[in-house]
Amino acid sequence: xxxxxxxxxxxxLRARAEGENLPLTLGALLDRTVxxxxxxxxxxxxxxxxxxxxxxLRAASDRAxxxxxxxxxxxxxxxxxxxPNVIEFPILWLALARLGAVLVPVNTGYTAREVTYALEDSDxxxxxxxxxxxxxxxxxxxxxxxxxxxxVVGKRAAAYPHHWASxxxxxxxxxxxxxxVGPDDLMNIQYTSGTTGFPKGxxxxxxxxxxxxxxxxxxYGTQVERVYGGFNFFxxxxxxxxxxxxxxxxxxxxxxxxxxxxxxxxxxxxGALVGG
Numbered sequence: 001x002x003x004x005x006x007x008x009x010x011x012x013l014r015a016r017a018e019g020e021n022l023p024l025t026l027g028a029l030l031d032r033t034v035x036x037x038x039x040x041x042x043x044x045x046x047x048x049x050x051x052x053x054x055x056x057l058r059a060a061s062d063r064a065x066x067x068x069x070x071x072x073x074x075x076x077x078x079x080x081x082x083x084p085n086v087i088e089f090p091i092l093w094l095a096l097a098r099l100g101a102v103l104v105p106v107n108t109g110y111t112a113r114e115v116t117y118a119l120e121d122s123d124x125x126x127x128x129x130x131x132x133x134x135x136x137x138x139x140x141x142x143x144x145x146x147x148x149x150x151x152v153v154g155k156r157a158a159a160y161p162h163h164w165a166s167x168x169x170x171x172x173x174x175x176x177x178x179x180x181v182g183p184d185d186l187m188n189i190q191y192t193s194g195t196t197g198f199p200k201g202x203x204x205x206x207x208x209x210x211x212x213x214x215x216x217x218x219x220y221g222t223q224v225e226r227v228y229g230g231f232n233f234f235x236x237x238x239x240x241x242x243x244x245x246x247x248x249x250x251x252x253x254x255x256x257x258x259x260x261x262x263x264x265x266x267x268x269x270x271g272a273l274v275g276g
Contacts, residue, residue, distance in 0.1 A: 016218040024183040025206040026097040029213065029246050034058050037249030043087060043242075047256035050087045054249065060168075061094035062175035067167035068095055071151070073126055075100030075179040078189070080119055080127040080145070081234065082106045082137060085256050088153045088164060089233040090242055092128055097206065100181040104189045104201075105234035112139040114199075119144050122189045122201050128164065131155045183207035190236050204236075213243030229254040 023029040033042075038055035045051070052060060073079060079101055083089045096103050104122045106115055115136065119127070127145050129137050131154035137145075151162040187206045191199040217224070227245055229238045229252050238254065245252045 020214070022210050022214055024210070025181050025185070026094065026187060026209050026243070027181060027206075029210050029243070030054075030058050030061070030094055030097075033246045033249060040249050041251040042245065043090060044251060044253045045085065045087045045256070046253060048086065052087070054246075057091070057094070059173065060091045061098060063171050063173055064091050064095035064168050065098040065175050066173075067164075067171035068101070068126075068151075069099060069178065070171060071126075071162055071167065072149075073099060073101050075181065075185075077101045077126065078104055078122055078124045080104045080106050080122070080124040080129075082108065082115070082127060082129040082133050083153060083233070084108055084130055084132065085233050085238075085254050085258070086130065086153060087254075088128070090239075093239065093242075097181070097187060098175055098177065100177075100179055100185050102186050102189060105191070105236075105239075107191070107234055108133060108136075108232065110136075112136060114194075116140055116144060117198060118191055118201075121198075122191075125149060126151070128153060131157060181206065183210070188236075188239070209239070209243045212240055213245075213247045216240065216244040217247040224248055224250050226250060227252050230258045232258060 023032050034054050039053050041051060042054040042057045043052045068079075077099075079096055081089060081092055081103060083092075093103050104118065104124050106118055110118065119140075124145060126149045127137070128151045131152055134152070134157060137150065147160050148162070150160055151164050151167065152160045153164040156163045156166070184205050184207060186203055187209055188204040189201040190204055191201055193199065224244070227241050227250050229241050231237045233239065233254070242252055244250065
């Protein structure tokens with residue numbers, strides 16, 4: 001499978017990576033993927049039994065964009081994601097891409113002190129938090145993000161006015177942009193591991209995600225049909241995998257808790273690309 005990757009000359013690899021006119025934004029890349037591969041499988045969160053085609057993923061992200069816009073999220077708004085590996089994570093990412101808003105993925109293994117640092121350092125205004133992680137969120141100072149700027153994924157929490165499923169269900173299906181989104185608009189503030197001190201927030205625009213998806217796809221000497229996303233989605237690797245899948249129309253398989261045993265045991269992802 002990787003023979004071509006092992007032997008391709010650097011100039012040929014660069015030509016492969018640069019030989020196509022690319023969409024300018026993550027949302028435009030999703031549109032192109034739907035045009036080319038709309039009815040193919042895009043996401044399989046197999047532990048939860050949730051699957052979406054590319055067409056269904058765009059529909060879900062468009063509707064989520066309308067829902068988020070309805071509570072005040074707009075271009076430039078910084079939105080934290082405190083989520084495990086659930087299908088709402090990539091839907092949120094692509095919804096924010098539509099709006100021109102900024103995703104701040106938060107490591108679910110952080111302590112309250114570490115979460116506080118990331119939220120304050122990145123100027124987060126809203127947070128999307130899974131009900132499993134509400135105890136962590138509620139241990140933070142209430143002034144960091146008030147409850148009326150938190151959207152709860154999973155079970156409805158009575159103390160929180162915004163529930164993901166309810167907001168999305170009530171939102172319009174068709175999305176019309178309020179403001180233009182360009183390739184240099186910020187898409188992510190992605191935090192490093194903090195090995196040499198506090199984590200650093202890497203500022204990643206739309207251009208970055210389109211380019212890295214194209215580069216990863218070009219690096220392999222064959223069409224990759226299935227990718228095993230054996231990482232937490234708050235790491236950039238799984239988001240990078242999704243960008244790669246958008247380029248090729250591949251399917252991304254994501255476990256709730258990353259483990260190589262899922263990769264070995266799941267018949268549909270036997271032989272899928274897995275890597276870092």
